[in-house]
Amino acid sequence: MAKDLILSFETSCDETSVAVIENGDTILSNIVATQIKSHQRFGGVVPEVASRHHIEQITSCINDALTQAKVTYSDLSAVAVTYGPGLVGALLIGVTAAKAVAWAHHLPLIPVNHLAGHIYAARLVEPIEFPAMALVVSGGHTELVYMPKENRFEIIGETRDDAAGEAYDKIGRVLGINYPAGKQVDEMAHKGHDTFHFPRAMDQDDNFDFSFSGLKTAFINTVHHADQIHETLNKDDLAASFQQAVIDVLADKTKRALQDYPVKQLILGGGVAANKGLRNRLEKELQAFPKTSLELVPLSLCGDNAAMIGAAGEMLYRHRVFTNATLNADPSLEFEWIKEPATN
Amino acid sequence: MKILAIDTSNRPLSVAVLDNDHLLAETRLTTHRKHAEFLMPVIEDLIQKSDLLPNDLNRIVVASGPGSYTGIRMATTAAKTLASTLDIELVTVSSLLTLALNISEPGVLINPIFDARNQNMFTGLYQLKNGTMTSIISDQHTNINDWLAKLTDVNQPIMIVGDTAPFSEAFLKQFGDSLRVADELTAVPNAARLGLYGSQLSPVKDIDAVVPRYLRLTKAEADWQKLHPNEDTRNYVEKI
Ligand SMILES: [Zn+2]
Numbered sequence: 001m002a003k004d005l006i007l008s009f010e011t012s013c014d015e016t017s018v019a020v021i022e023n024g025d026t027i028l029s030n031i032v033a034t035q036i037k038s039h040q041r042f043g044g045v046v047p048e049v050a051s052r053h054h055i056e057q058i059t060s061c062i063n064d065a066l067t068q069a070k071v072t073y074s075d076l077s078a079v080a081v082t083y084g085p086g087l088v089g090a091l092l093i094g095v096t097a098a099k100a101v102a103w104a105h106h107l108p109l110i111p112v113n114h115l116a117g118h119i120y121a122a123r124l125v126e127p128i129e130f131p132a133m134a135l136v137v138s139g140g141h142t143e144l145v146y147m148p149k150e151n152r153f154e155i156i157g158e159t160r161d162d163a164a165g166e167a168y169d170k171i172g173r174v175l176g177i178n179y180p181a182g183k184q185v186d187e188m189a190h191k192g193h194d195t196f197h198f199p200r201a202m203d204q205d206d207n208f209d210f211s212f213s214g215l216k217t218a219f220i221n222t223v224h225h226a227d228q229i230h231e232t233l234n235k236d237d238l239a240a241s242f243q244q245a246v247i248d249v250l251a252d253k254t255k256r257a258l259q260d261y262p263v264k265q266l267i268l269g270g271g272v273a274a275n276k277g278l279r280n281r282l283e284k285e286l287q288a289f290p291k292t293s294l295e296l297v298p299l300s301l302c303g304d305n306a307a308m309i310g311a312a313g314e315m316l317y318r319h320r321v322f323t324n325a326t327l328n329a330d331p332s333l334e335f336e337w338i339k340e341p342a343t344n
Numbered sequence: 345m346k347i348l349a350i351d352t353s354n355r356p357l358s359v360a361v362l363d364n365d366h367l368l369a370e371t372r373l374t375t376h377r378k379h380a381e382f383l384m385p386v387i388e389d390l391i392q393k394s395d396l397l398p399n400d401l402n403r404i405v406v407a408s409g410p411g412s413y414t415g416i417r418m419a420t421t422a423a424k425t426l427a428s429t430l431d432i433e434l435v436t437v438s439s440l441l442t443l444a445l446n447i448s449e450p451g452v453l454i455n456p457i458f459d460a461r462n463q464n465m466f467t468g469l470y471q472l473k474n475g476t477m478t479s480i481i482s483d484q485h486t487n488i489n490d491w492l493a494k495l496t497d498v499n500q501p502i503m504i505v506g507d508t509a510p511f512s513e514a515f516l517k518q519f520g521d522s523l524r525v526a527d528e529l530t531a532v533p534n535a536a537r538l539g540l541y542g543s544q545l546s547p548v549k550d551i552d553a554v555v556p557r558y559l560r561l562t563k564a565e566a567d568w569q570k571l572h573p574n575e576d577t578r579n580y581v582e583k584i
Contacts, residue, residue, distance in 0.1 A: 033582065033584075034583075035580065037579070037581070038580030038581060041564075041568050042568070046562065048413065049562050052417075052555070053581050054556070055420060055556065056553075056555055056581065057423055058421065058424075059429075059552045060552040061583075063428065064583070074484065089417070092414070092417070092418065092421075093417065094386070096421040096422050096497070097421055099384045099422075100421075100425040100426045100429065103384060103388055104399070104429045105398075106398075140560075144388060294375060324385075325387075325388055326382075326384075326385055328378070328380045328381045
């Protein structure tokens with residue numbers, strides 16, 4: 001079989017990434033230039049600063065990706081690029097660069113949804129078997145996605161307010177942890193205990209949606225109240241209590257989604273998928289679903305990267321889903337809903 | 345030498361293809377601001393109509409700023425990626441100078457202006473000397489009063505071009521009869537002239553390092569720098 005080599009681009013937030021992926025499942029190179037240090041100055045991603053960094057990095061990332069993969073432009077089959085969702089100015093750097101490369105070398109251009117990337121990152125470990133379910137948890141997203149077949153994505157539930165990762169960053173700030181807070185909160189949570197019993201919002205509701213803003217508020221109020229009466233709370237217990245509430249809701253909703261939608265695989269993807277507490281809990285829950293295997297996206301591919309965009313792009317390449325040079329960034333790109341979303 | 349020249353610094357989009365000093369094809373649009381959607385299709389169209397293929401190009405000339413941040417990033421990203429991926433030369437030119445190229449009268453001081461709102465502007469002062477557009481006062485982000493203060497010694501005809509409307513009254517007060525205001529057509533950048541001008545310059549040595557000429561820090565960075573004046577800003581991005 002001839003090799004499909006895809007050059008893929010990802011610039012939706014604060015990582016400039018270019019990768020070369022073979023046959024949709026093998027990483028030949030995956031260059032990631034992260035801007036975290038820059039945005040840490042501001043306690044979060046500043047969109048204009050992100051766009052400026054992307055343009056500084058883009059061509060050197062392309063060259064590094066080709067060099068490391070030991071391929072030239074003439075070896076490539078196609079170019080794939082994230083065109084949404086994300087920060088519009090950031091997305092546009094990747095989209096423009098991908099269009100330029102595709103045109104210059106007469107290559108087809110594949111438009112990729114960033115969330116499809118987070119899900120299809122699982123392909124880089126093991127083939128995806130359909131029907132499948134994905135729980136995508138990141139700084140910008142918390143979604144349950146049902147996938148009846150290749151390239152079909154149906155949202156069955158999503159967050160009504162904050163994304164899980166966003167909630168981590170906000171309570172991290174209260175605990176004095178700089179953005180991104182996920183990893184450190186996870187570590188503290190393993191040292192502490194759930195002593196505060198924060199609310200599990202929407203856990204009992206008859207839908208697959210999430211809400212984390214009430215939890216965040218309860219957390220902040222607890223800490224502020226303690227400050228006012230000069231009481232010192234155990235930070236590890238605070239982290240553990242917060243994390244337990246997040247994980248309980250994510251796990252309960254996922255479990256119920258699996259009951260309603262029997263699938264062969266459950267894929268856990270997105271930046272928060274690196275959370276050990278969440279990984280352990282889902283492993284445990286999956287014991288009740290012997291016909292469903294758990295596919296954990298490897299830690300190195302949970303954050304934003306172009307390898308996952310290549311993995312998703314190759315699936316579109318097989319079905320000849322191409323676009324042209326008019327491709328624009330779509331900052332609020334969404335999968336379709338399987339049924340009418342509940343009104344807020 | 346086959347040259348592709350690009351300017352999307354502000355609302356107008358201007359792209360041209362030249363063979364040395366011959367214009368092969370050009371497009372100028374002012375009807376929309378969808379540079380993200382239109383820039384690459386316009387480039388494709390013009391190269392095709394010039395009977396060329398992408399790898400026939402020898403040089404890209406880009407107006408890299410100042411201007412709208414998104415606009416100068418579109419042009420600069422397309423230009424540096426094309427130059428890098430085709431392994432050809434890249435030349436960057438000031439977007440203000442590009443506008444000044446529309447005025448070919450020797451001797452006249454040319455003052456291109458991009459509105460930066462609230463009486464602020466991106467501007468510079470130029471003059472055609474021995475057939476070459478020459479910078480007299482360097483490009484800057486400033487406000488109208490500070491800029492006019494820099495022009496107090498000027499006692500020759502001056503022509504403003506670009507977003508002149510918000511500032512023409514103030515200019516008129518200072519220069520009276522020696523002020524000329526370029527008409528609207530002159531305020532649309534001309535990529536053919538940009539390409540011709542850029543054909544004479546030496547190309548950049550490090551394409552990867554090319555960034556737009558914003559001439560202005562983001563607010564977040566400016567605030568940060570005030571608090572941390574001596575910080576080394578070079579290593580904020582790292583490949584992992
Ligand atoms: Zn992401």
